[in-house]
Each structure stands twice: as structure tokens, then as C-alpha cells.
Amino acid sequence: MANPNGIGASVRRVEDNRFITGRGTYTDDINRPGQTYGWFVRSPHAAAKIKSINAKKALAMPGVIAVLTGADMAADNIGGLPCGWLVKSKDGSPMKEPGHPPLANDRVRHVGDQVAFVIAATREGARDAADAVEVSYEPLKAAVDAAAALKPGAPLVHDDVPGNLCYDWEWGDKAKTDEAFKNAAHVTKLKVINNRLVPNAIEPRAAIGEYDRASDRYTLYTTTQNPHVIRLLMGAFVLHVPESKLRVVAPDVGGGFGSKIFHYAEEAVVTWAAKKTGQTIKWTCDRSESFVTDAHGRDHTTEAELAMDKNGKFLGLRVHTIASMGAYLSTFASSVPTYLYATLLAGQYSTPAIYANVKAVFTNTVPVDAYRGAGRPEACYILERIVENAAREMKLDKTEIRRRNLVPAAAMPYMTPVALQYDSGNFAHNLDVGLKAADYAGFAKRKEASAKQGKLRGIGLSTYIEACGIAPSAVAGALGARAGLYEAAEVRFHPTGTVTVFTGSHSHGQGHETTFAQVVATKLGVPFENIEIVHGDTDRIPFGMGTYGSRSIAVGGVAIVEACEKIITKSKKIAAHVLQTTADKIDFEDGVFKDKASNKTMTIAEVAFTAYVPHNFPHDTLEPGLDEQAFYDPKNFTYPNGCYVCEVEIAQDTGEVSIASFYAVDDFGKVINPMIVEGQVHGGLGQGIGQALLEHCVYDHQSGQLISGSYMDYAMPRADNLPSFNVSTTEVPCTHNVLGVKGCGEAGAIGAPAAVMNAVVDALSNLGINHIEMPATSQNVWQAMQGATKKAAD
Amino acid sequence: MSSTSVSMTVNGKSVTKEVPARTLLVSFLRDHLGLTGTHVGCDTSQCGACNVHIDGKCVKSCTVLAAQADGASVTTIEGLAKGDQLHPMQAAFKEHHALQCGFCTPGMIMTGVALANEKSNPSETEIREYLEGNFCRCTGYHNIVKAIETGAKAMRR
Ligand code: FES
Ligand code: FES
Numbered sequence: 001m002a003n004p005n006g007i008g009a010s011v012r013r014v015e016d017n018r019f020i021t022g023r024g025t026y027t028d029d030i031n032r033p034g035q036t037y038g039w040f041v042r043s044p045h046a047a048a049k050i051k052s053i054n055a056k057k058a059l060a061m062p063g064v065i066a067v068l069t070g071a072d073m074a075a076d077n078i079g080g081l082p083c084g085w086l087v088k089s090k091d092g093s094p095m096k097e098p099g100h101p102p103l104a105n106d107r108v109r110h111v112g113d114q115v116a117f118v119i120a121a122t123r124e125g126a127r128d129a130a131d132a133v134e135v136s137y138e139p140l141k142a143a144v145d146a147a148a149a150l151k152p153g154a155p156l157v158h159d160d161v162p163g164n165l166c167y168d169w170e171w172g173d174k175a176k177t178d179e180a181f182k183n184a185a186h187v188t189k190l191k192v193i194n195n196r197l198v199p200n201a202i203e204p205r206a207a208i209g210e211y212d213r214a215s216d217r218y219t220l221y222t223t224t225q226n227p228h229v230i231r232l233l234m235g236a237f238v239l240h241v242p243e244s245k246l247r248v249v250a251p252d253v254g255g256g257f258g259s260k261i262f263h264y265a266e267e268a269v270v271t272w273a274a275k276k277t278g279q280t281i282k283w284t285c286d287r288s289e290s291f292v293t294d295a296h297g298r299d300h301t302t303e304a305e306l307a308m309d310k311n312g313k314f315l316g317l318r319v320h321t322i323a324s325m326g327a328y329l330s331t332f333a334s335s336v337p338t339y340l341y342a343t344l345l346a347g348q349y350s351t352p353a354i355y356a357n358v359k360a361v362f363t364n365t366v367p368v369d370a371y372r373g374a375g376r377p378e379a380c381y382i383l384e385r386i387v388e389n390a391a392r393e394m395k396l397d398k399t400e401i402r403r404r405n406l407v408p409a410a411a412m413p414y415m416t417p418v419a420l421q422y423d424s425g426n427f428a429h430n431l432d433v434g435l436k437a438a439d440y441a442g443f444a445k446r447k448e449a450s451a452k453q454g455k456l457r458g459i460g461l462s463t464y465i466e467a468c469g470i471a472p473s474a475v476a477g478a479l480g481a482r483a484g485l486y487e488a489a490e491v492r493f494h495p496t497g498t499v500t501v502f503t504g505s506h507s508h509g510q511g512h513e514t515t516f517a518q519v520v521a522t523k524l525g526v527p528f529e530n531i532e533i534v535h536g537d538t539d540r541i542p543f544g545m546g547t548y549g550s551r552s553i554a555v556g557g558v559a560i561v562e563a564c565e566k567i568i569t570k571s572k573k574i575a576a577h578v579l580q581t582t583a584d585k586i587d588f589e590d591g592v593f594k595d596k597a598s599n600k601t602m603t604i605a606e607v608a609f610t611a612y613v614p615h616n617f618p619h620d621t622l623e624p625g626l627d628e629q630a631f632y633d634p635k636n637f638t639y640p641n642g643c644y645v646c647e648v649e650i651a652q653d654t655g656e657v658s659i660a661s662f663y664a665v666d667d668f669g670k671v672i673n674p675m676i677v678e679g680q681v682h683g684g685l686g687q688g689i690g691q692a693l694l695e696h697c698v699y700d701h702q703s704g705q706l707i708s709g710s711y712m713d714y715a716m717p718r719a720d721n722l723p724s725f726n727v728s729t730t731e732v733p734c735t736h737n738v739l740g741v742k743g744c745g746e747a748g749a750i751g752a753p754a755a756v757m758n759a760v761v762d763a764l765s766n767l768g769i770n771h772i773e774m775p776a777t778s779q780n781v782w783q784a785m786q787g788a789t790k791k792a793a794d
Numbered sequence: 795m796s797s798t799s800v801s802m803t804v805n806g807k808s809v810t811k812e813v814p815a816r817t818l819l820v821s822f823l824r825d826h827l828g829l830t831g832t833h834v835g836c837d838t839s840q841c842g843a844c845n846v847h848i849d850g851k852c853v854k855s856c857t858v859l860a861a862q863a864d865g866a867s868v869t870t871i872e873g874l875a876k877g878d879q880l881h882p883m884q885a886a887f888k889e890h891h892a893l894q895c896g897f898c899t900p901g902m903i904m905t906g907v908a909l910a911n912e913k914s915n916p917s918e919t920e921i922r923e924y925l926e927g928n929f930c931r932c933t934g935y936h937n938i939v940k941a942i943e944t945g946a947k948a949m950r951r
Pocket of ligand 1: 834835836837838839840842843844854855856857
């Protein structure tokens with residue numbers, strides 16, 4: 001009998017009950033006894049020397065407890081914030097890792113860099129006092145744009161990083177790729193900018209630091225996606241505190257999208273300051289502060305070339321990318337434009353030769369790191385944009401050029417020339433399903449109808465593939481990761497048959513409390529409502545790596561299954577003991593153990609009870625208790641893939657772009673909860689469309705001031721900017737994990753920008769426009785249209 | 795810092811507190827009354843995570859001083875359900891998976907209820923336009939729109 005709340009069912013979410021009634025517990029909702037409040041003094045300059053800090057006035061204000069600076073941290077031997085991934089330049093030299101002090105020492109390197117920390121009895125008091133801290137700066141010239149920062153004579157972000165170059169990295173076979181270009185019948189070239197974005201989880205970051213003198217233990221409540229990673233980085237590298245003395249709690253977290261993976265300065269500062277001042281300190285970020293402190297995303301400039309034979313068969317792809325790192329290396333910054341990017345440049349195509357060169361550059365801007373998709377949206381965008389232009393130049397239909405180059409399903413497993421081995425996928429099928437759903441054949445009619453209303457209509461495709469579920473630790477380690485990337489799970493039966501599952505994955509919107517319980521309900525035959533999922537507290541859960549890169553179900557979920565398997569193995573022994581047979585004679589199905597010979601049965605709840613009341617156990621061969629742990633390290637990445645079809649309409653007189661329809665066909669492997677998976681796709685599409693049409697993080701090129709530093713200036717997608725989506729899945733199971741799952745968190749953000757922009761370019765192509773940068777705001781589009789009309793007239 | 799005495803009815807209970815004059819309504823609710831279901835997502839009155847009802851009107855509580863709500867009747871997300879009986883709009887949000895991280899959700903639900911009170915049968919376009927002051931970064935709004943449609947319908951009954 002199929003479990004109505006098991007794998008494959010759209011079970012309504014358990015966690016919703018607290019969120020819809022206002023009873024969620026986010027970090028800022030937590031109030032600790034005697035709590036005080038912290039506020040950061042931050043740099044108003046993109047680059048400056050700190051000449052002096054005078055806190056006298058601030059300290060004299062009512063309720064002010066302390067003003068701490070970089071000098072205080074240095075005196076306590078506090079370390080810098082570490083980077084978790086070592087990338088080597090093509091000459092073999094390690095990337096440049098300049099110091100990243102949690103509170104600035106003598107230099108500030110971006111607007112928002114933290115300079116001092118003020119602690120007071122109230123939030124308002126701390127804020128007022130921060131305004132009264134007098135910092136004397138000597139402003140310096142700033143390096144703002146990455147390409148300009150590489151030029152000789154550009155201002156240096158770090159004196160010890162010549163030319164602002166963090167690394168000059170390459171991937172793929174250069175000689176073979178150059179050879180492919182020599183033999184090409186046609187080469188399509190395209191320069192694209194992947195616009196810098198601000199992740200903008202609606203919950204601003206927050207942290208509470210607490211120190212208990214009696215036990216010499218610290219507790220940090222923080223808005224993170226991976227509490228154990230924070231504990232490890234902060235304990236080992238920054239505060240030099242043994243992990244046993246550190247507890248990191250990530251309670252309900254209001255969205256992350258990557259931006260809450262990283263170890264941020266504020267976490268280290270509140271924790272350190274808690275002991276130093278003997279206070280419990282809460283810091284909650286203001287939105288304006290988030291804009292200048294949360295790690296940003298994307299910010300690539302790429303020149304790409306695609307070599308083809310006369311039939312439009314791809315022979316080679318060459319890309320040169322400049323990626324901004326911002327002022328410091330954030331936790332996983334170095335891996336994003338390298339191993340998460342160039343390895344995906346094959347996309348769904350059988351291009352035999354690929355070469356990528358990436359220069360990572362320090363600039364006087366907020367650090368850039370992983371944001372939903374992280375490297376993979378950049379790869380997909382370049383590839384799908386250049387394929388679109390190639391089709392036009394080769395006079396091939398956009399679907400035909402793809403069909404000629406897609407990796408066929410029969411070629412799976414498929415080894416790409418950029419080091420990944422795709423295990424499964426039926427790309428052509430996704431394309432067929434997408435085109436049919438979107439009525440590709442009927443487009444011309446719709447275009448005509450739009451034209452009658454003064455609108456230009458375009459249709460755009462993107463076929464994406466991503467590598468997620470990171471990672472096989474051995475592969476990640478060989479590529480420079482400084483941590484393992486497995487996941488941990490513990491399945492604990494209680495004597496009365498209910499179950500608590502402790503997972504190293506972290507939910508900040510993904511719905512693990514529901515999905516993971518569905519997996520356990522199916523595997524163990526325990527009623528769904530008897531299963532509780534615990535995450536987010538290093539004192540409760542086993543050492544886990546957290547949630548990012550769409551890894552929760554594919555790594556964390558599989559770890560839970562492995563723990564369930566161990567539970568079943570042990571339970572069989574217990575059942576065999578009670579039923580007076582041997583474990584190999586016991587069958588297990590739907591929560592019931594059965595002796596094949598006698599047909600006698602025992603439920604899993606009865607087994608659990610026996611395990612905890614082991615009155616006549618043979619204790620030399622059978623331990624009491626039913627509580628198993630598993631660490632799962634995947635064998636390969638998983639490869640979600642799909643086909644997106646977008647239609648846009650552009651108003652001829654204003655250049656305003658609106659999405660007329662959006663169809664998403666995704667292969668996520670086996671789907672555990674279709675409702676939740678659809679929701680993940682919707683959210684990813686919202687962010688992908690946001691990047692394509694609205695969002696842009698803009699700095700003043702000279703001063704390095706953030707111009708789009710608030711919701712008044714940074715265009716977040718609103719409900720009336722987005723369409724209703726048409727989403728569906730095609731399930732080709734992953735071949736190397738027991739659940740057959742691939743992960744679904746990032747797909748929408750990866751595949752959407754190219755689909756939208758291809759549609760925009762398609763709509764404008766009659767005007768001779770072959771590219772337009774994101775975001776395609778009405779202003780950008782209108783200007784491009786004017787430029788094209790003018791060109792035609794000249 | 796001058797302080798002021800503020801009295802209002804919150805979720806049907808009358809409260810009186812002496813607070814600094816500059817206290818915002820959202821901070822009055824969160825910090826002084828412990829009603830942390832109302833959230834703060836921005837500092838420019840854009841996101842709507844803080845939406846509550848003041849005398850039946852949907853208002854951004856980050857943009858109102860507590861003192862301005864003196865004498866008013868305020869409803870927050872905590873005041874919608876009757877015991878274990880969810881408000882129809884809350885039930886619709888769960889049914890349609892209209893929330894992921896849940897941070898925008900209280901504001902979205904309060905806004906949805908306000909819309910349904912103004913207009914009992916809103917169209918998709920009307921819903922999307924009414925949400926111009928509410929951000930959600932997780933859902934792409936698709937399911938929120940469906941939930942408000944359903945919730946409004948259920949409120950008619
Ligand atoms: S917190 Fe009130 S509108 Fe954002
Ligand atoms: S559910 Fe996360 S912001 Fe809306």
C-alpha cells in the first residue's frame with residue numbers, strides 16, 4: 001500500500017503551521033536574558049586609510065557599554081576570515097589570499113567595510129552611539145570595475161596583490177580548442193556581461209553572541225545555511241576556540257539563496273565581543289546595510305567564441321572571463337567563476353573542445369560569492385546566448401541548431417571535455433516537451449497578433465544543465481576544496497515508536513521538515529506525523545555541511561536513507577531474536593518485519609520498544625537501542641537539466657518588456673514532493689527573470705559608492721512583474737544515488753536569464769539587434785531600438 | 795529621550811506601555827509586546843513584511859509610530875486564527891504552498907485579507923497589482939496569487 005504521505009506525494013508542509021500563524025522563530029525573534037545590542041560603524045569610502053578612531057563621545061552616551069575596533073581584535077590574536085577553496089593560476093601559483101580582518105585595521109576596502117562595533121543597552125542607543133564614533137579617514141582612489149582594475153596603474157585594493165589579480169586560471173584543452181577554430185567554417189563571437197546582483201533574502205542577516213563563563217562555552221545564533229561550517233571556520237580560523245566550546249544555532253532562516261552560506265565578519269565579532277564584554281549581544285542588519293555587506297552575486301564579463309562546421313555542428317568553444325571578487329575573498333568566492341562555471345560550459349552539447357580562461361580580480365566593492373546557481377547561471381547564459389546568435393548567423397532554426405548538437409540520451413553516461421561525467425538525461429525529449437507545451441509551431445501567429453497591437457514579440461529557448469548535489473569529497477578536494485562535502489544524518493527511534501531525524505542539511509525555505517519526513521515514512525513505514533526532523537543546531541545534529549548547490553535531497557536525503565538502512569538491518573536482528581529465527585530470514589515491508597518461515601510479524605514500533613526494553617537481549621551479540629547515524633559522500637555530482645521556453649512582448653514606443661509566457665520543463669530525477677519542487681522552480685524563475693529584466697547592482701565607477709543601495713533603487717521583482725509559470729518535470733532518475741534524485745533548487749535561476757534574453761533579442765532581431773545586456777529594462781531596450789533605427793537611417 | 799504612554803487594542807487585548815517617543819509600531823509589537831510574527835525586511839517601506847491592520851486598514855507598521863496608533867485597534871498575524879482554527883487566508887496559503895522561508899508570509903497574509911475585504915472576487919491582475927508593496931524572494935509570487943484568490947473566495951462564505 002502506497003504511503004499517502006510518502007515519496008511522490010504533494011504533502012502540505014509541516015513547517016507552514018508556525019509560519020502562517022506568526023510563530024516562526026527567526027534569529028531576530030530570539031531574545032536572550034539581559035541581551036544588549038550591537039551596531040557596526042562602517043566605512044563610507046570605497047578605499048581609505050583609517051587615520052584614527054575616537055570613541056570618547058560615543059562611550060559617554062547613556063547605555064553604551066563598549067566600542068571595539070580592529071586593534072582590540074588584533075590584541076586578542078583574532079584571525080582573518082578564511083576562504084574555503086584554493087584555486088591555482090595556470091602557472092601553478094596559488095591564488096592571492098589577502099587578509100580579511102573582521103574589523104578593519106588600518107584600511108577600508110569597500111563601502112560598508114566594518115570599522116568598529118558599538119554595544120549598548122538598546123538597539124537605538126547603539127545606533128546613536130555608532131554615529132558619534134569619530135573616524136578620520138584618508139580617502140584613496142578606488143578600483144571599481146573589474147576590467148579596469150586589471151589595467152596597469154589601477155589603484156591597488158591590497159598593496160600585496162599586484163595588478164589586483166587574485167588568479168589567472170584556465171580549464172580545458174587549449175591546443176585542441178585552438179585547432180578546432182582553425183578548422184571552423186564559421187565562428188560566432190559574443191561579448192556578454194553577467195550583471196552583478198544582490199541576493200536580497202527578505203530576512204536581513206542577524207546574529208546573537210553569548211558566552212557562558214561557567215562552562216566556558218559560546219553560543220552563536222545566526223542566519224546561516226550551514227551552522228557546522230560556520231562553527232568550523234569561526235572556531236578554527238578566526239577565534240581559535242575549540243569546536244567543543246562553540247555552539248552555532250541557525251533557527252528559522254528567512255531565505256538564503258547562497259548569501260547565507262558564508263562566514264561573515266559580524267558572526268565572529270558578536271561571538272568574540274560576548275566574551276570580551278561579558279554581554280549577550282544581538283546584531284540585526286538593516287536593509288541598507290545588507291546591500292553593502294551581504295555577498296553579491298555574478299559580475300562576470302566574458303568574451304566567447306563558438307566554432308562550427310558548415311552544418312552548424314559545434315567544434316569548439318573558447319571563453320575569456322573577468323570575474324570580480326570584490327574587496328576580499330568571501331568563503332567560497334574563488335570556486336564560483338572556476339570549478340562551478342567552466343566545468344559547465346559543455347552544457348547539453350557534444351562540443352568536443354572547450355577552453356576557458358578566467359581572471360579573478362579584486363575591486364573596492366562588496367565581496368562576490370555564490371548566489372543561486374553560482375557559476376552555472378553564468379555558464380548557461382553565455383552558452384545559450386551564443387548558440388542563439390549562432391543559429392541566426394548560420395540561418396538555422398534555433399531548435400534545429402540545438403538538435404544537431406545535443407548529447408543523445410544513448411550517449412549517457414557522457415564525459416564532457418571539461419571534466420564532468422553526466423550520468424543521465426534525455427535532453428532532446430525535454431526540448432520536445434517544452435516546444436509542444438509552448439506551442440512553438442504557433443509562434444508566428446502570436447507574433448502577428450502582437451504586431452497588430454504595436455508590440456514586438458520574441459521567443460527564446462534555453463537548455464540548461466547544472467552540476468549539483470556537491471560533491472564527491474575526493475573530486476572537490478582534488479580541485480582545491482578545503483573541506484569535505486558529504487552529508488550526515490541520524491535516525492533515532494524513541495521507545496514508543498516515534499522518530500527524530502537529525503540532519504546536517506539546513507532548511508531556509510526548502511521544506512525539509514516535510515520532504516525528509518516523506519522519505520523516512522516511505523523507507524521505514526512509520527506514520528508521517530510520527531517523524532520529526534531536526535536541523536540547524538550544532539549541539540543537536542551530527543557534523544553536516546549544510547544546504548547550498550541544490551544538495552539537500554541528493555546528499556542530505558540520501559544520508560537519511562542510509563541511516564534508515566542501518567535501522568532496518570539492526571531491526572531485523574532484533575525481530576529475529578524475538579521471533580526466534582535469524583536475521584536473514586526476516587523480510588521488511590511497510591513498517592512490518594516478517595519471519596518468512598513462520599509468517600510471524602512484528603511492527604517497527606514493537607521492534608523499537610523491544611530495543612529500549614531489552615529484557616532478554618543476548619547482550620554480547622545485540623546492543624540495546626535503535627539509533628543510527630550515516631555519513632554519505634556521493635559518487636558523482638547530480639545533473640538536473642531542462643528546457644525553458646519564454647515569450648516576451650516589447651512595447652515599440654516605450655521598450656517595456658513583458659513576459660507573455662514561460663514554460664519550464666525540468667528533469668530533476670525522482671521527485672519526492674511535486675508541490676515543493678514546483679515551488680522551487682517558481683522561485684528560481686522569479687530570480688532568473690529578475691536578473692534578466694530588472695535587477696542590477698550598480699556602483700559609481702569613480703567613487704565606488706553603491707548607487708543601487710536600497711529597495712528604492714534596486715529593482716526587485718514584484719508580483720506584477722512576473723507571469724504565472726507553466727512548469728512540468730520529466731523524471732530520468734539519477735543513476736548513482738538510491739533515491740534517483742538530482743536536486744531542484746537552482747534550476748530556475750540558471751535557465752531563465754538566457755531564455756528571457758534570447759526572447760528579447762529574437763523580438764528585436766528584425767531591427768538588426770543581436771545582443772542586449774541584462775537587465776533589459778525599458779530604458780536599455782528603448783535605447784537599443786533607437787540606436788538600431790538610427791543605424792538603419794544612416 | 796522623551797517617552798510617551800501608548801494605549802491600543804492589539805488582537806483584541808488592550809495594552810498600555812510607556813515607550814520612547816520615537817518607537818515605531820513594528821518595534822512596539824515585536825520588542826515591547828513580543829509579537830514577533832510581524833517582520834522587518836527593509837528600511838524604506840518597500841517590502842511589506844511588517845504589514846498589520848490598523849482599524850481594518852492594511853498598514854506598514856515600520857512606517858508608523860506606535861504613538862500614532864494610540865487608541866487604535868491593531869490586528870497582527872497572531873490575531874488572525876481563532877484558537878486552532880486557521881483564518882481562511884492562512885489555510886489557503888498552506889494549501890497552495892504560498893510560502894517557502896515564511897519571512898514575507900505574515901505581511902502577505904495580512905495584505906491578502908485586506909484585499910479580500912476590499913474586493914471579494916479579485917482577478918489575478920488585481921491581486922498582482924495589490925501586492926505592489928510586498929516582496930517575496932522565494933516563491934516567484936505564483937502560489938501567493940493562487941492562495942489569495944482561494945482565500946478571498948473562502949472568506950466570502
Ligand atoms: S519592513 Fe516595513 S515595508 Fe519593509
Ligand atoms: S517565502 Fe521567503 S520571502 Fe516569501
